[in-house]
Amino acid sequence: MSLRPQTKKQDKNIPTEKAPASFLWKRVRAFAVFCLIFSLPFGFLTGCSYEKKTTRSFFALDTYITITLEGKDADEAMNVAANYIMELERKLSRQDPESEISSLNLSSEGSPVTLSKETYDLLSLAVSYSEKTSGRFDLTIAPVMDLWGFGTEGAHVPEKSEIEKILPNVGYTKVHLLSDNKAYLEEGAKVDLGGAAKGYIGDLLMEKLSSYSLSKVILDLGGNVCCRSRSSDLTIGIVSPLSSDALCCTYSLSSGSSCSVITSGAYERYIEEDGVRYGHIMDTSTGYPADTDLLSATVIGPDGTKGDIYSTTLFSLGSEKAMELASSECLDCILCMENGTLWVSQTLEGKVDAQEGWTIQYFG
Amino acid sequence: MHKKDGQFNTSAKALPKRRFRFCSGDVFVTLSVLLFCAILLGGTWIYGRKNKNKPPYVRITQDGKVLLEKDLRDFPEPVEYQIDSDHGHMVIFISSEKVYVKESDCPDKICMHQGDLTSPGDGAVCLPNRVVIEIVSGDDDDTSGKVDVIAK
Missing domain, CATH: 1.20.5 (Single alpha-helices involved in coiled-coils or other helix-helix interfaces)
Structure with a gap:
């Protein structure tokens, strides 16, 4: 190809007389020129659309999941990812009476249960984060959640006495982790890993998918986002807590890196009674919805499990304490206030763009 | 010569x-x-x-099965689309301007709180009914001015 123009140049110096080249030679030349020029746009077009892209959406993990993969192994990796989610759901779902979490909830000191490595790891992570947040996040909040019944037919505001009766059963110290992936709960305690499982599953999936040739991975586990892209920058929108079809800001992830973006808020799941909204994120010390001035809290970082847990914790703490905790834990976060202010970690400067109606203020 | x-x-x-x-x-x-x-x-x-330039269309799926897939311009007169299944009952309002969940017997009503779906990319999900309502852009590759994914 590069030789061609050169030849042309040289031709100029040679008299224009035409050699009576053999007819075949001329044909070959014509054919070569044709092939070269024809292959240009063709190769360009196919080159653009070469990357295989596949998207799959389905109901699992008590939510709606959308996975988008791009790259050579997209189809194969998609099947692996979907199957892995189903496998983890069977282990971690509290709704499934056959799951490991359900059997853990029936365990006692005398009869500990043996868990799979994944479940045990998540359980120990959840316990250690409960400890770290001094119980602000507590994996044993399940009995209180059952009382409120968010998202079920029996959703209602419980009597104060009911809550007081059940509150002593809440406490991460009631979870006992033994060796050999064994664990048991003290009587009355129940574990729900809903506040960490999606982040954790996202982490496991990203790890599993890293062995495939994929240029882009976007996991949307019911709003918990994990993504990476080698080919282009990604823009992740963070939904406005005031209107479900608008965004409050966008976060841009530069190509080559990966992150999880996890938002907690009470704007989607709540009970409304006598004009009062009761959000589904609990203050673990009172058994009532967290009294917070935040509309939502978003944690961005490499660790989805941590992000899932801390987004809930930051939300329930309220803006002031949330900013303190975020600074001390070095979390990258976006805290969304009712007055339209977004408190954004200084470390995210330049990566977050506010949408109309929202203003960014940096902290930390 | x-x-x-x-x-x-x-x-x-x-x-x-x-x-x-x-x-x-x-x-x-x-x-x-x-x-x-x-x-x-x-x-x-x-x-x-x-x-x-292909116009956006509405797509309703239940458990991954497509129930309705239609150009929004095909609804000059508003339609109330009914879904009855083992999961429950839903009524979805569809007009050429907007789509929304009018009724649903699910306990959380998150799908109804979603409000009007008006432009491509908008969607509502009803988990208990396993129904997804989406407005889909006619052009699959049209990502201009949109985000890749939404965290919520």
Whole structure:
């Protein structure tokens, strides 16, 4: 190809007389020129659309999941990812009476249960984060959640006495982790890993998918986002807590890196009674919805499990304490206030763009 | 001409040494190929534009099965689309301007709180009923001005 123009140049110096080249030679030349020029746009077009892209959406993990993969192994990796989610759901779902979490909830000191490595790891992570947040996040909040019944037919505001009766059963110290992936709960305690499982599953999936040739991975586990892209920058929108079809800001992830973006808020799941909204994120010390001035809290970082847990914790703490905790834990976060202010970690400067109606203020 | 000048020997010996030169035939072939490519590229461009201008449509799925997939312009008169299944009962309002969940017997009503779906990318999900309502852009690759994914 590069030789061609050169030849042309040289031709100029040679008299224009035409050699009576053999007819075949001329044909070959014509054919070569044709092939070269024809292959240009063709190769360009196919080159653009070469990357295989596949998207799959389905109901699992008590939510709606959308996975988008791009790259050579997209189809194969998609099947692996979907199957892995189903496998983890069977282990971690509290709704499934056959799951490991359900059997853990029936365990006692005398009869500990043996868990799979994944479940045990998540359980120990959840316990250690409960400890770290001094119980602000507590994996044993399940009995209180059952009382409120968010998202079920029996959703209602419980009597104060009911809550007081059940509150002593809440406490991460009631979870006992033994060796050999064994664990048991003290009587009355129940574990729900809903506040960490999606982040954790996202982490496991990203790890599993890293062995495939994929240029882009976007996991949307019911709003918990994990993504990476080698080919282009990604823009992740963070939904406005005031209107479900608008965004409050966008976060841009530069190509080559990966992150999880996890938002907690009470704007989607709540009970409304006598004009009062009761959000589904609990203050673990009172058994009532967290009294917070935040509309939502978003944690961005490499660790989805941590992000899932801390987004809930930051939300329930309220803006002031949330900013303190975020600074001390070095979390990258976006805290969304009712007055339209977004408190954004200084470390995210330049990566977050506010949408109309929202203003960014940096902290930390 | 060359024959007269005798500058160029056409003997079998000299033939393999001869370099490439553009002749009128080559110019014709090149031009026609370029024209062909122009037509090809122009065609894809026009096709692409046609696709971009394709109007958005509404898609309703339950458990991954498509229940309804229709151009929004096909609803000059609003329609109340009913879904009855083992999971429950839903009524979805569809007009050419907007789509929303009017009724649902699910306990959390998150799908109803979602409000009006008006532009491509908007969607509502009802987990208990396993129903997804989406407004889909006619052009699959149209990501201009949109985000790749939404965290909520």
